[in-house]
Amino acid sequence: MSEPLFVSQKDFPAELKKIQKILVIGPAWIGDMMMAQTLFKLLKLRNPQVQIDVLASGWTRQLLACMPEVADVIDMPLGHGKFGLGERRALGKSLADKGYDQAIVLPNSFKSAFIPFFANTPLRTGWRGEMRYGLLNDVRALNKKRYPLMVQRYAALALPKEAEPLTEFPYPELHVDQSQRPQLLTKFALQLDRPLLILCPGAEYGPAKRWPEHYFAEVVDEKIRAGWQVWLMGSAKDRQVTDVIRNLLLDDERVHCHNLAGSTSLGEAIELMACADAVLSNDSGLMHIAAALQKPLAVIYGSTSPEHTPPLSKQVSIISKEIECAPCFERECPKVHHKCLRELMPQQVLQALDTLVSSPAVIFAEARG
Template identity: 45%
Template sequence: MSQSDAILVIGPSWVGDMVMAQPLLMLLQARQPQRPVDVVAPPWSLPLLQRMPQVRRAIPLAVAHGQLALAQRWQLGHSLRQHYQQAILLPNSLKSAIVPFAAQIPQRTGFLGEWRFGLLNDVRILHKARLPRTVDRFVALGVEPHEPLPATPLPHLRSLPEQAVATLRHWLPAGLQRPILALCPGAEFGPAKRWPLSHFAELARLAHHNGWQVILLGSGKEEALGQQINALAGGVGCNLIGRTALEQAIDLLSLAGCVVSNDSGLMHVAAALDRPVVALFGSSDPQHTPPLGRQTRMISLGVPCSPCFRRRCPLPNLPCLSAITPRYVLEQVEKAWPAP
């Protein structure tokens, strides 16, 4: 095998999409185990890729989301010449095609999109109705165009038990006195995907009363959400939103008895860690980006205006999510994981 037999995957820019890319990597490894797979991805994603044994090397591309950075992308591509036989592009953007083109990779596979026809030479046409799930669209790029879509494997992130326990002890020095209920109230796309903060607070109170150790997890952009929930809940939980790195959040999710999350990146991480997940869907479509795991429950009211895929709800009370009651969510939690 020469080095040029390797495959370069251009990864997505969101946590959930990166998790949903793993089944493609699993398929490539199963079909062509002699061909190593490297992934170009944002630096923040390295903790995720390090938990995917299918990835030989993660190649960071430190470019802000939406930024062209033509010179930087071209320079990276030039440095990768003679290293790969095929590139598979998961984003549909023009920007994502620059690195493989600059690297002169012989086969450049991706869906037609955003004026990049000349940068690809293995162009696929995306039939959204045939492939409603994002994960299946990714997997389809790993097979021949005429080939039926194979069974899509579930993503599976490696747990690191010793590291996870050390992380737990760092944030909860008293140790694991109760089973953990992890609440993930953020959703970077916009507030139309977020269950009301007052509902998360009420769920935290109810769960604490029922014997759960409640923790709040999320990114620094969601820090204000955690503060509001913690105040409304009377401080019954441990608010770690904005305080943990992604690596630590993954550790804590791996120890959770159950995870309640909006349709967000951490929802996909928890499902890929094989944790029980109760996922709340409002403006987004559970048929498009479901949590991919063996222990997942999805709550979607199916109101007439949902899914609308809006960032903000134009209606006054967010009907697709506000009518999901905390008590009902707790019932689903305790069906997934018996009450402590």
């Protein structure tokens, strides 16, 4: 279900509505890129004829292909964290002939603002970040209390500098071509003969965001006994985690548990996730993808908080534990006890999933210990 629009074209000044070509310097993380779609939607609202091109890492290209607002994806040749001033200058100069009217820089790093500067883009918009005066000429000063959500910060860059923060905004919404589904199911020897729960038990950020593997295995055991099947999804880095989960199951249960981590491309993962009847995830990039596919979604939060990067969907159950040291936003638990995750029990997660899939209504629920 598409979200209603909470601003209209009349809310934009004439000079912004006239902009025809925009270059967006995209974020490196999949979850952040997913939230950037709200910005793309607002830019299309500002001018329905605008062309939006996104400069992004190659691994996000298949994600952007599912966003109808994006006209073209330009591969970022530099790896994450590499400065490469000469390469940035050359890329910027090569883009100068494209005639962008505006560049919107989503990362806060100093280096990320060089490419539109060298492309001589007349309007260069972004948050001040690492003191980017000169590189940007439409510089915004970020008040984190005024813009608590990452998606609000992205959305604000479509609006005039003096505009009030949006408290409601269009949600990301991925478009998947289902005509390829039969071939994809055949490729991975999958069937849709049982209700499908997809598990995303990894977290690129670090172990402080990962619910314990044996807890995930208890959920899988319960759902398979109830007649479901389970697909484990993630990157190659998550394969060790998903192997542990599957190996904790009984032999007759493993038949209904398929480990796809590291085996799919991102585009294939998106198409397969579109098959799900429900998704259970840590706070991760795949979590944001499941939300954008409008799937009933239970999300476990440990060291991070939904107050900053929540799943943008109405069919969500957020599961977290209120303890004195959470959220700490650390990659590793500073106190080594992982209480924020270990004290979230499987039964609590199963109840959240059951509520999501049994209720006909659109749900936004919080299950807290």
